[in-house]
Amino acid sequence: MISVGKTKQYANVLDKLLSRGRQEVSLSAFAFLFSEVVQYNQTQVDNIADLERRLEDAGYAVGARVLELLCHREKGNRRETQLLGILSFIHSTVWKVLFGKVADSLEKGTEHEDEYMISEKELLVNRFISVPKDMGAFNCGAFVAGIVRGVLDNAGFPAVVTAHFVPIEGQQRPRTTILIKFAEELLNSKGIYN
Amino acid sequence: MPPLTTPKSGDALFASVERVQNAELFTLTYGAIVRQLLTDLEEVEEVNKQLDQMGYNIGTRLVDEFLAKSNVSNCADFKETADTIAKLGFKMFLGVTATVTNWDAEGTTCSFVLEDNPLVDFVELPDTCQGLQYCNVLSGVIRGALEMVSMKTEVTWVRDMLRGDDAYEMRVKLTKQVPEEYPYKDDD
Numbered sequence A: 001m002i003s004v005g006k007t008k009q010y011a012n013v014l015d016k017l018l019s020r021g022r023q024e025v026s027l028s029a030f031a032f033l034f035s036e037v038v039q040y041n042q043t044q045v046d047n048i049a050d051l052e053r054r055l056e057d058a059g060y061a062v063g064a065r066v067l068e069l070l071c072h073r074e075k076g077n078r079r080e081t082q083l084l085g086i087l088s089f090i091h092s093t094v095w096k097v098l099f100g101k102v103a104d105s106l107e108k109g110t111e112h113e114d115e116y117m118i119s120e121k122e123l124l125v126n127r128f129i130s131v132p133k134d135m136g137a138f139n140c141g142a143f144v145a146g147i148v149r150g151v152l153d154n155a156g157f158p159a160v161v162t163a164h165f166v167p168i169e170g171q172q173r174p175r176t177t178i179l180i181k182f183a184e185e186l187l188n189s190k191g192i193y194n
Numbered sequence B: 001m002p003p004l005t006t007p008k009s010g011d012a013l014f015a016s017v018e019r020v021q022n023a024e025l026f027t028l029t030y031g032a033i034v035r036q037l038l039t040d041l042e043e044v045e046e047v048n049k050q051l052d053q054m055g056y057n058i059g060t061r062l063v064d065e066f067l068a069k070s071n072v073s074n075c076a077d078f079k080e081t082a083d084t085i086a087k088l089g090f091k092m093f094l095g096v097t098a099t100v101t102n103w104d105a106e107g108t109t110c111s112f113v114l115e116d117n118p119l120v121d122f123v124e125l126p127d128t129c130q131g132l133q134y135c136n137v138l139s140g141v142i143r144g145a146l147e148m149v150s151m152k153t154e155v156t157w158v159r160d161m162l163r164g165d166d167a168y169e170m171r172v173k174l175t176k177q178v179p180e181e182y183p184y185k186d187d188d
Helices: A025-043 A048-073 A083-099 A140-152 A184-190 B011-016 B021-043 B044-070 B076-094 B136-148
Strands: A105-108 A116-119 A159-166 A175-182 B100-101 B109-114 B152-159 B168-177
Touching: A025 A048, A025 A140, A025 B021, A025 B044, A025 B076, A048 A083, A048 A140, A048 B021, A083 A105, A083 A116, A083 A140, A083 B021, A105 A140, A140 A159, B011 B044, B011 B076, B021 B044, B044 B076, B044 B136, B076 B100, B076 B136, B136 B152, B136 B168
Parallel strands: none
Antiparallel strands: A105 A116, A116 A175, A159 A175, B100 B109, B109 B168, B152 B168
């Protein structure tokens, strides 16, 4: 057989069967990797806001791919077009695939029509992280906020997504709330809220 | 003196550690960092170096967890070390096993062959990144982890499925065995 040049021999990634997502790795493998991601990004910035922004960017890239993958695998190639639909898709399907469980809660903001919150008592990425005092409100949840933004944005729902610590009474560790604030044009367009 | 407890099998070990439900979060996160590095550093060579350094950092920390959970005590020789990494190490952290082959006559160089590699799902190297050693983090991990148990190694990739080979093959060369220092200093 004649070889056709090394670079052309591999199967195109789109020709491969979509994996069914059953493979598992140890939590430590992920934790070690994530810690390197944070440490590397720390060397690239000189303030907390930039660090969060960079983590968010990394998460965004994950979110964009997760949306595509899950729409194919879990939803028979259909994408959500309703706001509540996509929110519950994130809260249940995305969370379940990425973190092994449905998110603890999904709430609508009481003060603003355009705000939603996804809360998690112990977010996976914050589990092994303790934020030093001098880093203030820094939250590794920015990575997950980025994932959420990536999913929303690519599904056609642009939003600003941020991660916050919310102390809970009687608990040593605060929970993490992912705050989703949808872009104004969504608010004005009719029919998207229902 | 025989070891107090026998090492667990790879499967038992993997079953005993807490797992991420789905390797995809791991895969995609790794992809995100590689992309960030490519944007930041621009040069593929620099990215390879940085990935190796990250792997090294991980390896130096990961070995502690491995020793604590696997019940492995001192390995008699490099052969046993390689087997332990292939059968237990890879399984415990990545859920896959590697095969050890291609020993040289001195028993100081061998190859780890991986058929499954959780790092590379969904990955395709574009033409501009042909020089990228996508899995360099793995070789860094091996190097870092072995250095912590007094073995200096050089790890290179000889086969890579992303470049059209039929498997992933890492060549590990033991360059120096550092004698352990005595007395041990535990508390400084």
